[in-house]
Amino acid sequence: MTLPTHGRYDYSPITQRPDFDWPGGKRLAVYLGVNHEHFAFGAGKGAQIGNAEPEPDVLNYGWRDYGNRVGAWRLIDLLDELNLPATVLPNSEMYDYAPALMAAHADRGDEIAGHGRTNSESQSNMTEPEEAAMIAHCSDVIAAHTGERPKGWLSPWIAETTVTPDLLVEAGYGYTMNWCMDDQPVWMRTRSGLLLSLPYGQEINDIPAIVGRKTGAAEFADMIVDNFDELLDQSAAQPLVFGIALHPYIVGQPFRLRQLRRALGHILRHRDDIWITTAGQIAQAFAARIPAPQGLDTASVS
Numbered sequence: 001m002t003l004p005t006h007g008r009y010d011y012s013p014i015t016q017r018p019d020f021d022w023p024g025g026k027r028l029a030v031y032l033g034v035n036h037e038h039f040a041f042g043a044g045k046g047a048q049i050g051n052a053e054p055e056p057d058v059l060n061y062g063w064r065d066y067g068n069r070v071g072a073w074r075l076i077d078l079l080d081e082l083n084l085p086a087t088v089l090p091n092s093e094m095y096d097y098a099p100a101l102m103a104a105h106a107d108r109g110d111e112i113a114g115h116g117r118t119n120s121e122s123q124s125n126m127t128e129p130e131e132a133a134m135i136a137h138c139s140d141v142i143a144a145h146t147g148e149r150p151k152g153w154l155s156p157w158i159a160e161t162t163v164t165p166d167l168l169v170e171a172g173y174g175y176t177m178n179w180c181m182d183d184q185p186v187w188m189r190t191r192s193g194l195l196l197s198l199p200y201g202q203e204i205n206d207i208p209a210i211v212g213r214k215t216g217a218a219e220f221a222d223m224i225v226d227n228f229d230e231l232l233d234q235s236a237a238q239p240l241v242f243g244i245a246l247h248p249y250i251v252g253q254p255f256r257l258r259q260l261r262r263a264l265g266h267i268l269r270h271r272d273d274i275w276i277t278t279a280g281q282i283a284q285a286f287a288a289r290i291p292a293p294q295g296l297d298t299a300s301v302s
Contacts, residue, residue: 008188014238020289026275027235029282030242036090038097040120047211064249068098071252087279089115089154092141111278113152114138124159135171151280166190175283183240185286194292196283205245221259225266
């Protein structure tokens with residue numbers, strides 16, 4: 001029996017890969033992925049704190065918008081207090097909706113990666129020309145405000161079509177955070193060259209943990225701590241990546257921010273032992289250490 005496959009990457013046990021160190025001889029790379037999302041009013045799409053009501057659903061819209069108005073600023077204060085960099089994943093609509101917030105991240109020198117136009121839409125139901133135009137639009141908006149085109153991409157809802165990786169390479173992207181299948185970066189095939197898959201948190205992610213599984217604030221912080229401690233131990237055998245996925249309308253709530261501060265403080269007590277960086281820097285460092293293997297071409301992409 002032969003199951004359908006994507007053909008994007010081959011099976012590779014993490015115990016049987018080339019060894020290397022991250023910059024500074026570190027074995028564990030840690031980054032924060034901060035999602036800034038803007039939603040169309042009355043569109044009915046987005047995470048929910050309570051039962052969805054007929055549109056306009058002001059309860060859930062307002063709860064999400066709290067992140068842009070309050071939670072994101074509290075999170076920036078925390079990042080400044082702890083001297084932590086971030087990879088910011090904004091819907092491109094954020095530049096029009098909350099320009100002061102995006103300017104604050106520019107002032108911090110944070111990396112900006114693509115994250116669609118708005119989380120009120122999913123690219124999985126787009127035609128190929130529509131999806132290509134959407135990716136190009138997002139890239140153009142970010143480049144216009146930052147002076148450089150983004151190198152990384154995370155789809156809204158982590159949704160793809162069968163050609164999303166191909167379109168990302170053709171738009172100039174070097175890495176994607178959509179494929180959450182490893183604790184190391186993984187080279188992927190596309191029809192137009194190679195794309196790096198970067199580990200992005202799905203378990204250590206406040207939406208599936210807190211919204212989906214109803215995890216409490218303290219328990220989510222404990223998850224971050226336990227995941228970090230275990231990966232730090234495991235990294236003695238293999239260099240690893242720990243990505244923490246955050247949304248300010250969730251972790252920016254005061255009681256959750258207090259617990260996030262505790263978890264990040266625990267990580268920082270090991271600051272000399274780890275590489276705290278951005279997703280883009282991880283992708284660049286990996287590509288320099290583990291070039292794409294010979295023979296990894298586009299031939300088997302379905």
